[in-house]
Amino acid sequence: MTSSTAFDIHLMTEDDHDQVLSLLLNSFFQDEPITRCIQLTDTLDFAKSIIQGCLKDKCSFVAYHPQTKQIAAICLNEIIYKNNNENNSQWGEKVRFIFEILSAVHKKRSIFEEFSADKLLHIYIISVDQSARGHGLASKLIAKSIEYGKELQMIGAYAEATNLISLKCFKQQKFDVFDELIYANYNPQRLAGLKGEIYDRCYLVARKL
Incomplete structure (x- = not known):
């Protein structure tokens, strides 16, 4: 197997958009x-919007495969400001439902307050x-994103790890679990x-930089 160190990791640019x-x-x-x-099946416009938002903030990373020269992995990041009130009304019900789940895991603890931050890397x-x-x-x-977040003088970073596999990756980079949400408890009808x-829960993870 090719060592992961051989992958070319760099900041995402407009040239990476299609891949x-x-x-x-x-x-x-x-x-x-x-x-x-x-x-969720109708994802094209949602995906394009995610990419455009992350391109604007210029802090996302892509990893190119050393042989195929194609993008093999992505880490899409954004800069979120305290009291950010994103309007998701333009999306269909299923996309809005996903945002509701991710928002719910933040209900008990504010990373902005606990880190005394006006903006954080998401x-x-x-x-x-x-x-x-x-x-x-x-x-x-994740490590590359943290390194770059420090260059941007970010106080901290956070994420919603939507399964245990993802959580383990964040823990490897010294993220702590701040809260968790069990999907079936949140909505037994739709998430049973x-x-x-x-796969049974979502974790709010964060760390100071």
């Missing part, structure tokens, strides 16, 4: 447990193509399919 879009549509949305559970989406898994790329992309130790 990042393809990875979101053909890997992330198909593999993500929540989107599979609620059968590690939004991590996706590794199936052909490139097993190289530790998710953890390496998310069960078992790996």
